[in-house]
Amino acid sequence: MLISLSAFFLVAGAVFFLAGTLGLLRFPDVYTRLHALTKADNLGLGLMVLGLMLQAESLAAAGKLLFIWLLLLAASATAGQLVASWAQGKGIAPWRR
Amino acid sequence: MPFPAGAFAAALTWRLLVFTLLWWLLTTGQQAALLFGAPFVIIAALLSTLARFRARAGEGPLQPVAPLALLRLIGFFLWHSLLGGVDVALRAFRWRLPLSPDLIDYPLRLPPGPATVLMSGLVSLMPGTLAVICAGRLRVHVLDRRGHWHQDLERLERCVGAVYRIPGF
Incomplete structure (x- = not known):
């Protein structure tokens, strides 16, 4: 039961990683691509971490996984903002329909 | 003091x-x-x-973080980052990319300092919004200009302001 729940979260996480990569390739400009990377990949990793935590051997191992996710959230939000403000500084106009 | x-x-x-x-x-x-x-x-x-x-010029003393408001912010953030991931994933999978992006300036009510930094970090993880510059005002890139991002940003700002016990939030 625990294993199948864990497998469900892992597969769901992989789907969001796939969506993030697809967005990175398909979206038209740097800003929209950042949207795909920051949001879809964070959720993908969050689901994978949840799936792995269900199989963790100890409380410390589970906590470590959660901590990794929190660090990645902070890193990707900051990196996303830095890339976006760099693009803005270069005068790269956002793509419009 | x-x-x-x-x-x-x-x-x-x-x-x-x-x-x-x-x-x-x-x-x-x-x-x-x-x-x-x-x-x-x-x-x-x-x-x-x-x-x-450390004393910062032009800033009042920092209040200790409000624990209940922090819990509310975490709940709000987790739910909206789930929505945000699903939203962007659906857009990436659709054949005719449903995007109508725009750059908008959001007038911040939060004072400069840690609250603004937290706010701009969280904005990028919310559905359809990406913080671009944060200096006095917040410039946000939105994926869908017809979406309800303004309402979401206001709710996020209220949550962040409450965490730092800023008067008026």
């Missing part, structure tokens, strides 16, 4: 606890690593507390 020794001690104790927990997590509870980590835990806690209490 006299140096708030009590608040300093409370903040330091709180950080010592949290950083010890983090070290314990990073080393997955190994006893031998504790001796090595202890000095770093103490140095990190001291530096972090000193940075928190």
